[in-house]
Amino acid sequence: MGTITMTVNMTYAGEVLSNLRLSPNVYAAVADADGKVVAMSRRARDIIFVDGFLEEDLRNPAGKAPCNAKRRTDCWWTPPSPLSLKHALEPQFSGIDFRNLLETTFNASLRSEHLCSVGVRTQTFHVPKDGEHLAAFCRLMANPEWAIFLFAPLEELQNAARYTVDKQNITKDNVGKSEEDYKDTITLHNTGRVELPFQVTVSPGKGDNSSCTTVSPSNGTLAPNATVQLALNFDLDAFGYGTSSGWVIVHPDTSDDTGACFRKSTWTRFSLTRPKPRGFLKEAIIRNGIPLSVALMLALTMVLYRVVSSLLNSYYGKLAQERSTIEKALHATQEVSFPMVLLQVPIFKQLGKFVAFEHTLPQSIWLHTIQEIDDFLQRAMNKVIFMSHQWTAFAEPDHDGKQYEQMVMAVEEVMKKWKWQETTTYVWLDYSSIPQRHRPSQTAAINSLTVYAAKVSAFVVVAPPVKHKDLEDECNKDTYQCRAWCRAEQLSHLLAQAGDNMFLAESGQLTPLNEAWLQKSIQVFGDDSQLTCCRRKHEGMELCDRERLVVPMLGLWAQLCRTVKAGSANENLKKIHKDLLMSEAGVPRIKKIFPEKFIFETETGQEERSLFGQLLDRLQDSLNHEQAPEKEKRNFKALATATTAATAFARRTDPPGAEAAASGKRLSQVLAPPKV
Structure with a gap:
């Protein structure tokens, strides 16, 4: 029997990354799923184990010699196993924990996506004596049981490309009446290690003067440690009198791959003042009479x-x-702007991960109207599970697959709890049920979210601990509870079905949502309610998602008001309606839940925008002048019948009437105003 040896040149790997000039302190290793080291660069041995750690220390940890005819004891006949990356946790070494990185790299369900021929994945990890480092990894095509890891300090990578300007402010006071233009310069300096493309834009501040200011060059590419002078020309004739201001913003060109990676901008503020002439009007009147x-x-x-x-x-x-807006809200609960798109449980499990809407079209079921949804739920005991979760990356809903694993667990537990069949159980998941590419269709589906969430048979909150890919923050049940979209989904279902079939899926367990949890869900627009668009300061966006939530949330309130007015509401819904209209400090509680205004923040400043404004008063006026249509009564009756049937089937062992009483009490407690 012979031995096949595969050599991996780690020095070459380090040189490749060094040539990119992203980090001067790159180090690399090749290891298997257990962390057993196949090859390792010298710097990697120094950082992962101990400074000056030799290759032979890595290959022969015990330091014993090989056995032969003369030496038969205190030696080895079988080559000793090299150290593993997991040994770094031992006291004499660095203390780095590679277990999570190895688990992600060799995840069986992501094997094909982690091959080097497909691309390189990244993940951060902590080095006790040096802070956060970044790992770039992929599995080798020749031997997928091995993976190559390239490591570097995260701060060095973040500082690999950075712009600075020599002036923070350009100010010119007392611009003369006869002056036609004003010229100045800004020196732009690339203080990083990477060649970076740039673009220059002018953003107006006081007075719209962006078209009166020109910058040359307005774009280009700057080598490391290089500078370029930006020539500014201000057309003073177009500025008029008074003070005009704005910003000259230099930002990476995101159409280039490098610019897309390093997005930090820098800017210079300008302010030009031309005093108004004095005494002109008085003098003119005296002369001309x-x-x-x-x-x-x-x-x-x-x-x-x-x-x-x-x-x-x-x-x-x-x-x-x-x-x-009111017309849209009044129709929001009577019809769906976009069909309800579902995946049958066997298909959902077969996919193995989150799959975008556009790729599940042949396998999904479309329900185009409220009547179709009601018929679908009432015949053949069809059930729908609504999956509510948070995105763990700006461009990916579930970058490491942990949320999908919890969803599969939750589906199996819910079906087991209520003895549902896979063939008659369906899943609604935003990424697979809402268009991702066509914005108008996506908006239509979002406007129907309240209908989707109100109709389903079970509502599952999926919130396992996951590190956000772009923000490096941990996403968990606490961050989920702060998400405005998640609260909106919960509130929709809560008002329709009292919250008895709402669950939390995390760490392999499925538990019912408690009262404290549900109390938070009604604060959709609360001060602690968060949105990704706000965290990104609405880059490239005209609207905040708060504004997109107005129509569905107003429709939800309109549905409750209409139901109470039509006399179709039970005692529980009447109490909820009364509680939300109660005054707190002279203001109805519903106006605090749905505020009139909010702050819209961008990179260049803030502005106050109208949110619900006078819509609640306008809605009430509209409801006071309409007759409850017969169609609405039938729709509400169908909804109530479907809800009652689903709940009764899930609670077959309860005595008659017990469940309705418990549900009413629970929902009233959640929506009741806080006690002083």
Whole structure:
């Protein structure tokens, strides 16, 4: 029998990364799923184990010689096993914990995605004496049981590309009346180690002067430690009188791969002031007398007319927009703007991970109307499980597959609890049920979220501990509870089915949601309610997701008001309606839950925007002048019948009436105002 030896040149791997100039302290290793080291660079031995650690110390930890004819004891006949990356946890070594990294790298369900021919994955880990490091890894095509790891300090990588400017402010006071333009320069310096493409834009501050300011060059590529002078020209004739300000912003060109990786911008603020002339009007009136006074009065009348016309147009335009929003809200619970798209449980389990909507079209079931949804749930005992979760990366909903694993566990536990069949049980999951590429269709589906969440047979919160891929923060049940979209989904289901079939899936366990949890879910727009768009400061976005939530949340409130007005509400719903209309410090509680305004924040500043504004009052006026349509009564009755049937089937062993009483009490407790 012979031995096949495979040599991996770690020095070459280190040189490749060094040539990218991302980090001067790269180190590398090749290891198997148990962490057993196949090959390791010298720097890796120094950092992972101990400074000056030799190759022979790695290969022969016990330090024994090989056995032969003369030496038969205190030696080895079989080559000793080399040290493992897991040995780094031992006291005499660095204390680095590689277990999570190895588990992710050699995850059986992600084997094909982790091959080096497909791409390189990244993950951060902690080095006790040096802070956070980044690991880039993939599994070798020749031998997938081995993986290559390239490591470097995270801070070095983050500082690999960075711009600075020599001026934070450009200020010019007392611009002369005859001055036509003003020129200045900014020196841009690439203080990083990577060649980086840049773009320059002008953002208006006080006064829209972006078109009056030119920068040359407006784009280019800057080598490491190189500088370039940006020539600024301000057209003073277009600025007028008073103070005009803004920002000259230099940011990486995101159309380039390097620019897309390093997105930190820098900027210079400018402020130009041209004093208003004094005494002109008084002098003109004295010289020209009555004719000029008449002309000024006519001009003033024209200005006042235009101002009043503009205010009236603005008022009636805003009123028309509010009416349009109310119409959308009133129809939000009576019809679906986009079909309810479901996956049968066997198909969901067969996929093995989150799969985007566009790739599940042939396998999904589409329910186009409320009536289709009700018929689907009532015949053949079909059941739908709503999966609510948070995205663990800006571009991926479940980058490491942990949420999917908990979803599969939750589906099996729910079916086992209520003895549902796989063939008649379906899953609603946002990534697979909402269009991801077509924005108008995505918005239509989001506007129907309240209907989806209210109709399902079970609601599962999936929140295992997962580190966010882009923010490096941990995503867990606490961060889930702070997500506005998650709260909106919970509130929709809570009002429809009292919360008795709502669960939390984490760490391999499925537990019912408690009262403290449900109390938070009604604060969709609370101060602690978070949205990804706000965390990213609305980069490239015109609307905040808070604004997109207005229609479905207003529709939810309209449904409750209509039901109470039509006399179709039970005592529990009447109490909820009454509690939400109760005043707290002179303000109805519903207006605190649905605030009038919010702060819209961007990289360049903040602005106050209208959220619900006067919509709650306009909605109430609209409801006071309409007759409850017969169709709505039938829809609500169908919803109530489906809800009662599903709950009764799940609680077959309870005595008659016990479940309804418990549900009513629980929902009233959750929505009751806090006791003082």
